[in-house]
Amino acid sequence: MSIRIDIDKCTGCTKCVKDCPFGAITMLDKLAVINMEECKLCGACVPSCRVKAIILDVKPKKEVQDISGYKGIAVYAESRDNELQDVARELLSEGRKLADKLNTDLQALLIGNDIKKLVDECCKYGADTAVLVNDSQLTKYSCEPYTRAVVEYVNKYKPDVMLFGASTIGRDLAARAAVRLNTGLTADCTELDIDLENNLLLQTRPAFGGNIMATIICPDHRPQMSTVRPNVMKKVQSSKKNCNIEELEVKFEKKDFRLVINDIIYETTQNVNLSEADVIVSAGRGLQNSNNFKLIKELADTLGGVVGASRAAVDSEWIPHYHQVGQTGKTVQPKIYIACGISGAIQHLAGMQSSDIIIAINKDPDAPIFKVADYGIVGDLFEVIPELIKEYKK
Amino acid sequence: MKNIIVCIKQVPDTDKVQINRETNTLIREGVPSIINPFDENALEAALQLKEKFGARVIVVSMGPPQVKDALRQAVAMGADEVVLASDRSFAGADTWATSYTLAQAIKEIENYDLIICGKQAIDGDTAQVGPGIAEFLDIPQITFAQEIGYEENRLKVKRVIENGYEEIETELPAVVTVTKEINEPRYPSLKGKMKAKSAEITVWDTEDLEADENKTGLNGSPTKVVKIFTPPVKASNEIFTGDPSETAAKLAGKLKELKI
Incomplete structure (x- = not known):
């Protein structure tokens, strides 16, 4: 199995350089060159080449599964x-x-x-x-x-x-x-x-x-x-x-029961219903300490929502892990997601990006969270949130 | 227990991966390679069982020669033996082919009692290789473990589920995959680091593993990647700056418009 570039076909358009997810293709003398140290043979470059100059050789398999007859x-x-x-x-x-x-x-x-x-x-x-x-x-x-x-x-x-x-x-x-x-x-x-x-x-x-x-x-x-x-x-x-x-x-065979499920313990008291909430107000590192979650709770209550958290807030033990939204926490899709003091690490975005409306409140105007937000406020959450609660209740 | 096998993967530190928005590619330069964090939990779990019950801890990985760095780090943490399955033909493997290759390597190690893996790798996030190994070896699997106990030759595991946990027991040998809640991985000791420098790393290729080339690497992978792209970003948004009472009033207005 190997990958190579047909230099007679390569037009030097650099499209494959952009499409390689591993940065393994570079240009040399206006032709594409694959760095084999970096190449993972993922094949993403093959369809990206318009002139079919990238050739991924896969040996034909000895046994080919008969896939006819599968339907539905x-x-x-x-x-x-x-x-x-x-x-x-x-x-x-x-x-x-x-x-x-x-x-x-x-x-x-x-x-x-x-x-x-x-x-x-x-x-x-x-x-x-x-x-x-x-x-x-x-x-x-x-x-x-x-x-x-x-x-x-x-x-x-x-x-x-x-x-x-x-x-x-x-x-x-x-x-x-x-x-x-x-x-x-x-x-x-x-x-x-x-x-x-x-x-x-x-x-x-x-x-x-x-x-x-x-x-x-x-x-x-x-x-x-x-x-x-x-x-x-x-x-x-x-x-x-x-x-x-x-x-x-x-x-069933006897060996199918090698696992014995002794008990299933549900921790219902710990269950904030993040996945079913219409509004989630989440906070991250910018909240500074666990006590300040009261403010987040107040905003959530005002809007009829629940409290979420970033991994930074959970890792700092300000709030239990079952509030965590993100790659290693829960994936949520509320109507409104409000991120307060959350910079927007890609892992967090992975858990909330498909929310209908995303709102960000952050001091740092360059925080990545603003890139995915529909609405945002650049400002200190400790000043903004009390005002927001007051204004909303008006 | 006699031998505990830990499977590890070397991964780019995805926390440090960034996207070049101009070219829409991953910026990999300067991104360090690390042991997949969940696999460090797996190794820690194995070392703790070794300390309690006595065992040899053997760490197995698959990948190119540079994975030796990750294996040296495993020695520094306390692994007794490390093995690398490495062959050009292993490249491009999906989870099916990876499970097969690792299972072949494990078969070469006799008398294993327990195989511990991280619940998933942070680059692929599939959580499929642990169960795949268990199936190829035809032994039981318990995924997402937050606690591993061992009594009277039986494993007793707490398995995390969506809103609680299951208490499961099984016979040995078995595959267990672990979550980060299970423990706090130790830092390498000075003695460990010294040992790591001179550690011998066994490298096995296709022939050593008696592996079928139709089942490894890209050839052995039923799934193929057809397209890779960066997630779309929101095209338009409204960001308010200035006096908190004014910006808050604007946002409150928007929230009321949304009629929640």
Whole structure:
């Protein structure tokens, strides 16, 4: 496997230099040169070259998977304690869109014990068929029996695309199932689309801590699998009245139960409902100490919102981690997100950038947060916020 | 326990990565390479188990020769042995091919009881390699661990979920991936740093790993990157400057217009 530039074709346009995410291409004597020390063979430069001067040699594979016969969109409709999770509604809505685009069917895969009652909900969000793996051994999520259920489902129904939530269940389950199914899996997607020309799923996701976005395909293996970040896809109810129900019986082996789930402890008291709030007022390093969160709380209460925080505020132990928004915290999508004293590190932006309206209050006019803000105030938050509360209440 | 294997990845420090807005590319110059922070938590977890129960800690990585720097740092922190899977044909691997290659390296190490990985790498953020290794080795996996206990030959793990945690136990060998809450990684000691300088780094290529070239690197990767771009920035915005009472009044007006 190698990459090279056909110097007879290269026009020296420098487009590939700009498109290489790793800065591995430079110009030498008006021709592109690849620095092999830096090159990760990611292939991003190949489609970027208009004259097809970049050649990525991939040895033909010995075994090629037969991908004919795979069709339809499938969604793993995640549930816990027999409650359908919100991410399942989001994925079914998104799956419906993809299925319509491909003019094909949408199936929901439900795994658990006594889950038939979740079928209506799947149908409401667009499923044509719900496939149930119902077994008394599946009451609690456990990686291996659930993996077997997914694998048996795929082998029987052969979906072209299969989506999972990028939740603690979905990421655990899909990662293992993809390896067993010998197919690709794209993690934590924030955008999905169909390349109708090639009938491929275009899976877009942030990488490098949200610094860049990458669009990924899975051309030669099926199903094309993705985990999708919760709270990104919009929930859309379908006009559909009912859907087909099919039961899939799976024979489990003893080794599927090597994990013993002793208990699940919910820390409900700690749960600020960041993901469902319409307004979030977040604060960061500029707040200076934990006591000042009172001011943030007051603004949040005034606007009927909840309090969020940047990683800097959480790491300084001013506020518990379950308030954290960002790459290592929660991804949120409120109607209004107000960032107070948050500079806007890329990791923070990754968690709130898809909010409808972003408002920034910061002393530093050059803070990156202003680049993503719809409205901003350059000023001292300790002066601005009390005035804002006063003015809003007028 | 006999052997604990820790998988680490060398990554660019994404906190320090910036975008050149003119060319829309990552500015990588001057960005230091570090051990993926979650993998430092994995190594710390292994070292703590070693201190309690006795074990050899073997650190495994895959990548180009410069990953040796990360492995030396692992020795400085206290790793007993380090192994690098390195071959030109491993380049361009996605998570499937990476899991396969690391699993092949782990198979070469006999008598492993436990494999610990960071929950995800900060450059790719996939969280898929740990489960991939577990599947290739056909052993149980517990992801997102915030606590690892070991009693009577069984692992007892607290696994973080969205709004709480699960208490899970399993047999050995197993793969566990850890979150940053699990511990505070130690700094290398002076003695460790001395040891790191002269540490022997085992390097294994495709042949050593008895790896199938159709399953490694770009060849073995089912997924392909077709496009890379920087996230769009907001085109227009209104930024108010000046007297706090005036700017606050303007913003309050906007908030009322939005009718929340």
